[in-house]
Amino acid sequence: APSPRPRESFPLRPALGDLVNLERYPIGDLRSAEGRALVEKARSDLAATGCASFPCFLMEAALSDAVAEATAAAPSAFATDDTHNAYQLSTDAKLGPEHVRNKQMRTRVASTACDELDSSRAIRALYASDELLGLVKAITGKNAHRLADPLGAASINVFRSGWAHAWHYDESEFTVTLSLVQAAEGGAFEFTEPLRRSVDDLAFETTAAVINDHSEYAVEPAGAACPSVRTAPFAPGTLQIFAGRTSLHRVSEVKGERLVAVYCFSDIEGFVNSPEVQRMFWGRAVRPDR
Numbered sequence: 001a002p003s004p005r006p007r008e009s010f011p012l013r014p015a016l017g018d019l020v021n022l023e024r025y026p027i028g029d030l031r032s033a034e035g036r037a038l039v040e041k042a043r044s045d046l047a048a049t050g051c052a053s054f055p056c057f058l059m060e061a062a063l064s065d066a067v068a069e070a071t072a073a074a075p076s077a078f079a080t081d082d083t084h085n086a087y088q089l090s091t092d093a094k095l096g097p098e099h100v101r102n103k104q105m106r107t108r109v110a111s112t113a114c115d116e117l118d119s120s121r122a123i124r125a126l127y128a129s130d131e132l133l134g135l136v137k138a139i140t141g142k143n144a145h146r147l148a149d150p151l152g153a154a155s156i157n158v159f160r161s162g163w164a165h166a167w168h169y170d171e172s173e174f175t176v177t178l179s180l181v182q183a184a185e186g187g188a189f190e191f192t193e194p195l196r197r198s199v200d201d202l203a204f205e206t207t208a209a210v211i212n213d214h215s216e217y218a219v220e221p222a223g224a225a226c227p228s229v230r231t232a233p234f235a236p237g238t239l240q241i242f243a244g245r246t247s248l249h250r251v252s253e254v255k256g257e258r259l260v261a262v263y264c265f266s267d268i269e270g271f272v273n274s275p276e277v278q279r280m281f282w283g284r285a286v287r288p289d290r
């Protein structure tokens, strides 16, 4: 059941200005000079580094509401403890288990599904805003739709002490996250510049170099120079857009609790994750009504 809402400060039907710091991020009018400058800077950061960050994106009352809702829901989030290779692909029998294509690395994370969040509160209200969608389209230069997935459209990643998300590339081209609660220690979102030109480009040498230089795992092929690995700013209320399909990224081991809202967009209208993917991340499968 949705958690009781602290009604003192946050409106039931929030306007864009209740959610987003429009003075700093005028996303209501991307054609203004300030709006164009914002988009240009984000586009160049995304292309050059793999990630564009917007610190202090949320208004203070919206951030309090988001943190309260995510924190209340976190204890019952479905937890996964799994291993995967960096490409999140099934094993290639032509290559050995120590090859970067196949090396299994451990990820532990829990996720609060979209249908466990209140659609009128800050987390889902921001996801529902056409201005956020417009920002994502303008920065990525792609057509983008919100997902129709009742579980995965907007969810919360929950990390507990000792948990981490190992180095990987995402299935979706871009992912948008909103920092909510910072780990007491660790829990850094680390990412490389885009390393691949397409999903067929597996970039074995550079991918292996990052894993060898920045994790407890040792993979083949060894010896290539490691590309630069950056850490995203994580002050609560920071929005970021990253090129998850081409930029290798991870969440380092966490001490304490770390909460991040994950907003998914797709170039396909009405996209829903498969029942298999839903079961893996949320422990159940739910198809949209209609």
Ligand SMILES: O=C(O)CCC(=O)C(=O)O
Binding pocket: 157, 165, 170, 177, 189, 249, 250, 251, 260, 262
């Ligand atoms: O928790 C995060 O900051 C993002 C984690 C991630 O890479 C993912 O969920 O695919």
Ligand SMILES: [Fe+2]
Binding pocket: 168, 169, 170, 244, 249
């Ligand atoms: Fe990811």
